[in-house]
Amino acid sequence: MNVLEMRDVTREHGAGQSLVHALRGVSLAVRPGEFVAVMGPSGSGKSTLLTLAGGLDAPTSGTVVVEGVDVGGLRRAGLAALRRRSIGYVFQDLNLIPSLTAVENVMLPRELDGVRARRARREALSALADLGLADLAGRFPEDMSGGQQQRVAIARALAGDRRLVLADEPTGALDSRTGEDVMRLLRSRCTEGAACLMVTHESRHAAWADRVVFLRDGEIIDSAGRSVPESLLEGTA
Numbered sequence: 514m515n516v517l518e519m520r521d522v523t524r525e526h527g528a529g530q531s532l533v534h535a536l537r538g539v540s541l542a543v544r545p546g547e548f549v550a551v552m553g554p555s556g557s558g559k560s561t562l563l564t565l566a567g568g569l570d571a572p573t574s575g576t577v578v579v580e581g582v583d584v585g586g587l588r589r590a591g592l593a594a595l596r597r598r599s600i601g602y603v604f605q606d607l608n609l610i611p612s613l614t615a616v617e618n619v620m621l622p623r624e625l626d627g628v629r630a631r632r633a634r635r636e637a638l639s640a641l642a643d644l645g646l647a648d649l650a651g652r653f654p655e656d657m658s659g660g661q662q663q664r665v666a667i668a669r670a671l672a673g674d675r676r677l678v679l680a681d682e683p684t685g686a687l688d689s690r691t692g693e694d695v696m697r698l699l700r701s702r703c704t705e706g707a708a709c710l711m712v713t714h715e716s717r718h719a720a721w722a723d724r725v726v727f728l729r730d731g732e733i734i735d736s737a738g739r740s741v742p743e744s745l746l747e748g749t750a
């Protein structure tokens with residue numbers, strides 16, 4: 514069974530003169546163990562694709578299925594539960610909670626999902642350690658660098674055993690070595706059976722994926738295997 518299946522998904526904003534087609538008829542399936550990179554120019558629909566895959570926004574038409582469940586058929590509480598249990602999300606703008614320390618930020622979604630505090634803390638510390646932040650667990654986001662905050666956001670998405678990891682440019686604020694470490698971590702999470710969908714502008718990060726999906730003007734224009742044709746990378750940086 515696919516972890517994520519999107520069928521003919523469309524997302525429109527506005528109406529009339531100001532109608533924007535953020536996504537036009539996108540179909541995409543991601544299997545357990547698969548790491549898929551999403552590339553495309555600014556405004557091509559990458560973040561829209563991720564928010565729809567994560568149930569944070571609803572499509573104008575089409576179907577999104579996560580672990581066999583039609584997301585559109587869920588009520589609010591069911592959707593929130595599916596998101597917390599199955600989906601780890603790294604937001605383009607991080608969304609860390611300023612009044613919580615790093616470890617508390619990472620623990621929060623797990624605790625909301627009913628995991629006991631002690632276990633949630635242990636998982637959170639282990640996820641932070643995986644990202645090289647073991648010593649900063651008690652820091653507040655405002656006392657951390659941009660790259661450290663970004664790694665806390667990644668730890669929050671990876672804590673526990675979420676089956677679908679959605680990451681919107683998770684390496685934007687990281688130096689190249691830390692960026693590679695994050696790729697290795699996402700890759701190994703996929704090897705353990707998760708499915709990962711990651712937006713990136715960097716072809717060397719996309720090279721870690723099994724497949725690269727290229728978006729332009731809300732449409733998938735191509736899907737490539739490990740080697741990315743140069744012609745498709747034009748205009749994506």
Ligand SMILES: Nc1ncnc2c1ncn2[C@@H]1O[C@H](COP(=O)(O)OP(=O)(O)OP(=O)(O)O)[C@@H](O)[C@H]1O
Binds near residue numbers: 534
């Ligand atoms: N709430 C909204 N209202 C109107 N238009 C929107 C809204 N959200 C997104 N869009 C439009 O949808 C299109 C796709 O936006 P999206 O954020 O998915 O692009 P992106 O590929 O993630 O770009 P970037 O690389 O800059 O992050 C853009 O034209 C954007 O202006």
Ligand SMILES: [Mg+2]
Binds near residue numbers: 559560561605681
């Ligand atoms: Mg975006």
